[in-house]
Amino acid sequence: MASCSVRVAALTMALAAAACGGGDSSSTPTSPTPSPGGGGSSGATITITGSGVSPRTVTVSAGSRVTFVNNDSRPHDMASNPHPSHTDCPAINDVGFLQPGQSRQTGNLNTPRTCGFHDHNRDSDTSLQGTITIQ
Ligand SMILES: [Cu+2]
16 A cells, blocks of 8 residues: 555656756857946957057947957956056956956957056056047
């Protein structure tokens, strides 16, 4: 008697699991284009390696963002000029500290102007300095 009710329960669970599995297979689509923070599109990408930033100068249209990619083996702390107040283009300060392999976007660069940037922890290393022209 006891063994009979166990078998019924197991069969019910198996049917329920099969129904759930069928439902799940067609759902949960992956989101194709993550856009952290929302807002402007990425206008350019600057890559950091052991030999510095590349390209050193980029030009983007107003309202877009610049992506910084740290492909170096060292961390980097990217910030707007001037050092150390970082007040020229605060959107650049959104990049901040990047561990090796990390990347992050600036905020929206809305005001047409030329923005210098640097590695805050290596502010005298000119290979880690560049400019973003917003037009
Ligand atoms: Cu700085």
